[in-house]
Amino acid sequence: MKVAIVFGGVSFEHEISIVSAIAMKDVLSDELLYIFLDENRDFYHIPSKTIKSKLFSSQEYKKCDKINICKNGFSKKTGLLGKEKPLEFDVVLNLSHGGDGEDGILSSVLEFYNIPFIAPRTEACVVSSNKFLTKGYAHSVSVNTLDYKYYTKDDEVVVDTFPVIIKPVKLGSSIGVSIVKTQEELEYSLDVAYEFDDAIIIEPFISGVKEYNLAGTKINGEFKFSIIEEPQKTEFLDFDKKYLDFSRTSKALEVDLGEELNEKVKKSFERIYNNLFEGSIIRCDFFVVDNEVYLNEINSIPGSMANYLFDDFNLLFKNVAKTLPKKKHIPVTYEYVNKIHASKGK
């Protein structure tokens, strides 16, 4: 199988995506084709052998072949006449974290051009990339979340009990997130959050809360789970820490929460995944408070695909690629236009 990794994109996590994409070289046994989406939304074919992060920061990637997205794939101009030649691959892995990759833009574009891809489809992207919508969705599928308040820029923010955690609704990797311990800190933290987004959510901050991560997917109707991991963390994961986290390739340690909690975590994952997230491998991050499981967030394109949580990531990946969801065929028949013309007699 030949996998085209699409990475980069217009995103605050553009750099994370580069690191994550390069890490996949050590993870996937498949042949890889690297397709970089730059900040101008131009696509470049980056040779797999020589790919390294400096290529992008130095802008040297611009010397690589520029390619076009087109029906069923990507193409490259060749020869003197500039004839378009398709790039060969079997499936795209969308590894553009944040922005374009996770907010539904890139999934929609891939769908529009009928390109098979591993990643959440548009709906799942939207639900998981907007923390406010994630809360509403979790509620709809009967998964607990922490209490929250939702504000947009002109709303008055009143906090009764500190500490709280303020999050821009749309960013990942803790960008713009602050823990606010006093009224005095509130205004500054709001400014920081609103710098990144026009809407925020505010949740109670529970110090020392237990966090557990579970990744998984669904293949032929059957859930395939990773181990449950208790991520190491400081007060909360900041961008630098997460950045390094995205290049993880070594196996994580499994944590056993006991039969009941293990089951609750898996059940919550199933409810979230089913069936909006078909075609993707996601990681759900949960809190456990007083023996109850709460969804913290859905990582719809986890760093290096959370490979380190799975026993046999390569096998899983191949099986997901083989069982991607197919869109129902929508026939265009002109039945009604014809009917109207018939009745008008013209």
Place this chain on the structure above:
Amino acid sequence: MKVAIVFGGVSFEHEISIVSAIAMKDVLSDELLYIFLDENRDFYHIPSKTIKSKLFSSQEYKKCDKINICKNGFSKKTGLLGKEKPLEFDVVLNLSHGGDGEDGILSSVLEFYNIPFIAPRTEACVVSSNKFLTKGYAHSVSVNTLDYKYYTKDDEVVVDTFPVIIKPVKLGSSIGVSIVKTQEELEYSLDVAYEFDDAIIIEPFISGVKEYNLAGTKINGEFKFSIIEEPQKTEFLDFDKKYLDFSRTSKALEVDLGEELNEKVKKSFERIYNNLFEGSIIRCDFFVVDNEVYLNEINSIPGSMANYLFDDFNLLFKNVAKTLPKKKHIPVTYEYVNKIHASKGK
């Protein structure tokens, strides 16, 4: 102002979109450029003067100029050398009802290519085109909806009290919708609904429920509402009826629900619209039961833009075009890649 109307698309409402687009000729005073998206996802430039529905049902549109979507717009090959020449317009009006147009695919593609457009952005499309997500979203923004149950294909469906209404989660214009009055009818209606979608919702069917429509938008932070209309309907609007409804250009009659209910309807609209739907003119359809307002559905791209509900649609349209939401600039700095290289000393 020159308006490029994009219509058609891969959708069960493909034909409705054609009718709706042609109706805009009688509605908008702006210069129009018609861009047809066919079932193969090819774009065609259709001359405004000669556009008629038969052009599409006869496949004659294929004789029109095929055009390409590209950065900032659309382009057409000209001359012997096939040089790409941009089509000139100021704003796109996405009038592709259902499918591509309303499920977020087309909005994402327009966003990806940096083309200014009037229509909901991707998030708003997703929330309004999936009835299950609409329910969850309405709940999050404190807008009432009727009770419902959500099922996917393998779930056992148990209905205690008839009649109910069964709806595929993703289609508009009543496609695949049935009112089920007895247990005997249930299985057939489920088959019909599942033919169009893998997920459905089932609601109680309230015979003779009052339905009211309100369209609106937000311009420079201020809501602009249409009149409230009580749509004429048979038991529920079937596809044929809705089809004709999409070409409406004559003014509708205002209904007065009394100050309290009028306010409740408008307040519910504001909560739904704010701020996910910026950049679009939408119509919300409400039920009123026992003096309470319930959201029935969000028409994110209403037929002929619900022009018939507004006093001065042309002025409204111009003002929306002038105040489209801008995406926050996302700087790509390579700060972290550089930091890592510095610390590695290479």
